[in-house]
Amino acid sequence: MGFFKCVFLILSFLLVDPVPSFADSYSVSSKGFSEVSASFLNFAKKKEVFDWIVGVRRKIHENPELGYEEFETSKLIRAELDEMGIPYKHPIAVTGVVGFIGSGKAPFVALRADMDALPMQEMVEWEHKSKVPGKMHACGHDGHVAMLLGAAKILHEYRELLQGTVLLVFQPAEEGGGGAKKMIDAGILENVEAIFGLHISHDLPIGEVASRAGPILAGSGFFEAVISGKGGHAAIPQHSIDPILAASNVIVSLQHLVSREADPLDSQVITVAKFQGGGAFNVIPDSVTIGGTFRAFSKETFAQLRQRIEEVIIGQATVQRCNATVDFLDKEKPFFPATINDKGLHEHFRKVAGDMLGIRNVKEMQPLMGSEDFSFYQEVIPGYFFFLGMMDETKGKLASVHSPFFKINEDALPYGAALHASLATGYFLELLQKTTLLSGKQHDEM
Numbered sequence: 306m307g308f309f310k311c312v313f314l315i316l317s318f319l320l321v322d323p324v325p326s327f328a329d330s331y332s333v334s335s336k337g338f339s340e341v342s343a344s345f346l347n348f349a350k351k352k353e354v355f356d357w358i359v360g361v362r363r364k365i366h367e368n369p370e371l372g373y374e375e376f377e378t379s380k381l382i383r384a385e386l387d388e389m390g391i392p393y394k395h396p397i398a399v400t401g402v403v404g405f406i407g408s409g410k411a412p413f414v415a416l417r418a419d420m421d422a423l424p425m426q427e428m429v430e431w432e433h434k435s436k437v438p439g440k441m442h443a444c445g446h447d448g449h450v451a452m453l454l455g456a457a458k459i460l461h462e463y464r465e466l467l468q469g470t471v472l473l474v475f476q477p478a479e480e481g482g483g484g485a486k487k488m489i490d491a492g493i494l495e496n497v498e499a500i501f502g503l504h505i506s507h508d509l510p511i512g513e514v515a516s517r518a519g520p521i522l523a524g525s526g527f528f529e530a531v532i533s534g535k536g537g538h539a540a541i542p543q544h545s546i547d548p549i550l551a552a553s554n555v556i557v558s559l560q561h562l563v564s565r566e567a568d569p570l571d572s573q574v575i576t577v578a579k580f581q582g583g584g585a586f587n588v589i590p591d592s593v594t595i596g597g598t599f600r601a602f603s604k605e606t607f608a609q610l611r612q613r614i615e616e617v618i619i620g621q622a623t624v625q626r627c628n629a630t631v632d633f634l635d636k637e638k639p640f641f642p643a644t645i646n647d648k649g650l651h652e653h654f655r656k657v658a659g660d661m662l663g664i665r666n667v668k669e670m671q672p673l674m675g676s677e678d679f680s681f682y683q684e685v686i687p688g689y690f691f692f693l694g695m696m697d698e699t700k701g702k703l704a705s706v707h708s709p710f711f712k713i714n715e716d717a718l719p720y721g722a723a724l725h726a727s728l729a730t731g732y733f734l735e736l737l738q739k740t741t742l743l744s745g746k747q748h749d750e751m
């Protein structure tokens with residue numbers, strides 16, 4: 306109430322006074338806006354809203370679904386959007402959903418959550434443990450969906466404030482499937498000016514966020530190679546061509562790419578994580594399959610690594626009298642570009658998150674070699690990705706993402722919901738402020 310009046314005042318101030326000095330309008334609106342974002346956070350923390358967000362998260366956690374199979378998750382999202390009276394498009398990229406809140410007109414800003422789980426067995430014993438053997442929400446995407454629905458609830462509650470349209474993007478298949486790319490191919494970014502995404506973080510304190518301008522996560526690719534020799538009796542090696550030894554040499558040679566060919570200041574990783582071959586103590590097998598991942602930040606470095614991985618595998622196999630084929634699996638697992646945050650949106654984020662959490666709780670972070678398919682959106686429009694803290698030392702250490710012991714501190718969920726909502730709402734307000742200033746100036750000059 307007081308809060309609506311306050312925002313109304315800011316807006317009317319901007320509209321009535323065509324040439325406010327920049328400093329004045331900035332301070333007034335940022336003071337006003339910190340009240341807005343504080344209201345968002347308080348709303349998300351209200352018992353009934355918090356319980357509802359947590360309930361959604363637990364329901365999704367109990368029924369984890371892998372990439373492009375998020376049918377029940379998608380259904381649950383749509384049921385909640387229906388309940389709130391928020392229109393949406395579906396299906397996009399098999400299970401994807403895009404909801405719309407606001408004026409229905411430009412500017413358009415997108416908020417994104419990923420929906421998929423991982424093919425692993427949950428080891429946490431609790432009431433809402435995964436009910437599907439071998440599948441688990443171990444990356445927190447259940448929380449991401451719940452937070453975006455929480456943002457939907459906030460934005461819907463305060464919809465009179467929205468000077469534009471927010472797209473709620475629920476995408477499938479982040480874990481290697483490139484769901485973001487399929488959403489883009491379906492045209493969801495048309496006319497969208499900016500997109501925001503977040504990931505919960507187990508080692509960042511609750512109430513803090515972290516990010517940076519520029520590269521924050523690496524580009525990522527996968528490879529698999531079959532190294533073929535000639536099987537035979539393990540005691541008569543001269544009659545065989547041993548693919549196990551050849552594969553071992555291949556793996557050692559691959560290590561030299563980063564240690565000897567890469568610029569030490571240009572971070573890169575090659576990891577061979579898969580080695581399959583042989584089944585008996587006394588038989589040399591016909592072939593061995595190895596596989597792994599490679600990471601780099603720049604497109605050039607990434608392309609160079611890809612080429613050298615292929616050359617080294619084939620060349621080193623040949624030295625060992627074996628043949629090798631290399632597959633980069635880019636049909637099923639498209640290469641992820643590096644996640645690169647827009648500089649302007651970084652400033653916007655610092656302002657919005659700083660208003661809500663206090664600027665000391667908005668941390669600058671070093672880039673990580675992990676990757677995110679959020680980067681696909683950033684190749685098309687300015688985008689911003691950040692980490693949301695959930696560590697609470699009084700509750701003990703949390704396991705990292707992709708661990709079977711991964712747990713979410715649900716107290717972090719209102720923060721994510723409120724930040725999503727504030728980033729979009731604040732974006733519209735800032736834009737309005739800029740256009741008002743601009744039109745004021747133009748008027749002056751004429």
Ligand SMILES: *[C@@H]1O[C@H](CO)[C@@H](O)[C@H](O)[C@H]1NC(C)=O
Pocket residue numbers: 533534535546626627628
């Ligand atoms: C490698 O490929 C060549 C050409 O196809 C073939 O003659 C040779 O037998 C293969 N060697 C092995 C170890 O598979």
Ligand SMILES: [Zn+2]
Pocket residue numbers: 444480706707
């Ligand atoms: Zn993950």
Ligand SMILES: [Zn+2]
Pocket residue numbers: 444445446479504
């Ligand atoms: Zn994730």
